Amino acid sequence: MNNDIYAKIKREYDLKRQTKIDNANRKKQEIYEKYPELAKIEEEINNLALSITRNILNSDDITRQVEEENMKAKLDKLKVKYENEVKRLNIDSSIFLPEFDCKICNDTGIVQKDGIVETCKCFKQALINESYKQSNINKLEEENFETFDIGFYSNKRDKEKYGIEKSPLENIEHIRNIAYIFAEHIDDKDQKNLLFVGNTGLGKTFLANAIAKKVLENGKTVVYQTAPVLMDKVIEYKFSYDKTGKQKEQYNDIFDVDLLIIDDLGTETMSNNKFTELFNIINTRLLNNKKIVISTNLTLNELYKQYDERVMSRLIGNFTICKFVGEDIRLKKKRIN
Ligand SMILES: Nc1ncnc2c1ncn2[C@@H]1O[C@H](COP(=O)(O)OP(=O)(O)OP(=O)(O)O)[C@@H](O)[C@H]1O
Ligand SMILES: [Mg+2]
Ligand SMILES: [Zn+2]
Incomplete structure (x- = not known):
């Protein structure tokens, strides 16, 4: 923490x-x-x-x-x-x-049990809440593993339509399990990083949030950022002359946190500078066994076209690729309401 x-x-x-x-x-x-x-x-x-x-x-x-x-x-x-x-x-x-507020610890944040001093539950929760606030994620109460609804995914197999053998339901159950295990074993060297690909509205950001919540609950640190904001921040930092302490801290966090989530990769406008920085972030984190979740709307082919071979080969080798398929849940939810 x-x-x-x-x-x-x-x-x-x-x-x-x-x-x-x-x-x-x-x-x-x-x-x-x-x-x-x-x-x-x-x-x-x-x-x-x-x-x-x-x-x-x-x-x-x-x-x-x-x-x-x-x-x-x-x-x-x-x-x-x-x-x-x-x-x-x-x-x-x-x-x-x-x-x-807390009748257990009288707001000291500490409890003594059989002579052992422990952090009170309320204090642990306060730590998590604060981490949430600082991690740019504000949907964790709504989007987590408990609320992830597989009922939105069809159980009909249709290889032509979805491009995979499995039904969207079978597919999402598998991906959800991968994501859960990933979140629970964030420090495990043998766990690969996750690359979420798929069309809009299929739950990529939702599942990334679910992972973030679990990781935070386990007392680890998370930074969530969309690719455009992340890259702008990084470039701004790199090219500013008087860097504030806070800026430095935020920049270092990108490399140091236990989990970095880069959402919507491919929506940022790319430049050579940004490209170099993105490569640097991913590469450094891979070397230090710090986990990354990337989500993107682009297909693998489009990723190859948009980014360099260097980045792509590192992505493919070190990431488990999770392809989301099905019908736009955003639209489905609109119809219900
Ligand atoms: N499994 C799910 N259970 C309940 N709601 C879901 C689920 N998946 C997605 N949703 C809801 O559907 C909407 C779209 O989901 P989400 O933002 O995760 O899609 P996405 O794949 O990230 O889309 P985009 O590529 O456009 O970013 C959100 O409102 C989200 O809360
Ligand atoms: Mg999204
Ligand atoms: Zn307490």
């Missing part, structure tokens, strides 16, 4: 927790101003608790024990007195307590 993200969430947690504690204290203070007798009892309780602690440190064993028992009895009495007073004044004592 990205350290910046961790630090950011930790800061937010600390701030949130402190604000809740301050609010609770403020409410308490207001009540005490109204009912000074309550404040007085609490002061007595605090003083007594302090004395007990001091006593443990100072006196010898026997006198200590006797005194301690006396004091503790007194403390208990005071506590009862306090509670009765609260009841008498008809005060809801729960407002004295900070209202933490």
Whole structure:
């Protein structure tokens, strides 16, 4: 997990927790101003608790024990007195307590289980949410493996129409399995990268999002970008003189993240510069075993025509090619609505 993200969430947690504690204290203070007798009892309780602690440190064993028992009895009495007073004044004592969002970790982000310190579930989720935000993907709640609907793909085989033996349904089930295994084993050297090809509206971006979500859930980093935006950003970065820290970070992320998704390859206007950069990105990532998912509307033939042999041979060799076939789901959904 990205350290910046961790630090950011930790800061937010600390701030949130402190604000809740301050609010609770403020409410308490207001009540005490109204009912000074309550404040007085609490002061007595605090003083007594302090004395007990001091006593443990100072006196010898026997006198200590006797005194301690006396004091503790007194403390208990005071506590009862306090509670009765609260009841008498008809005060809801729960407002004295900070209202933490997470009842498991009290917004510390940490839980202790059998002496082992662990990150709380809520903190992990906050990390994932933040990663989503920073990864340019905003459809992960809708487009994921759980919501991926194979009902949109026909079960009729038609080699002439689809260009493959299998039916679109058989085909998509196979591709979905490949994508799932890929997402779960993102670090595995033996896993190839994925190249999604196929006509518009067949679920390429959807499945790429599903992969992104799973990878993020496993605590890995993802950058999603469409090819035109990605290439523009890269070129802008390369040819700008004063690069900001953020720009540098974004540029490095393209090479460093666990998964890079390049959507809509082939829709960008190509130039020699862009071409060199694209080759550099893919090549560097391949060498470092960092996974890539590429989606494109172009056929393999068109890819060969548009890009250089060098890029293409690397693509073909290191990618599992998933050919999406079927009817435009965008249109189907429009008809339903
Ligand atoms: N398996 C699916 N289940 C439910 N909805 C789907 C599925 N596949 C695609 N869709 C929906 O259909 C529409 C088009 O899908 P998507 O954007 O993934 O297509 P695409 O193959 O990326 O198309 P393009 O080549 O134009 O980018 C989207 O609204 C998407 O949510
Ligand atoms: Mg798409
Ligand atoms: Zn928690």
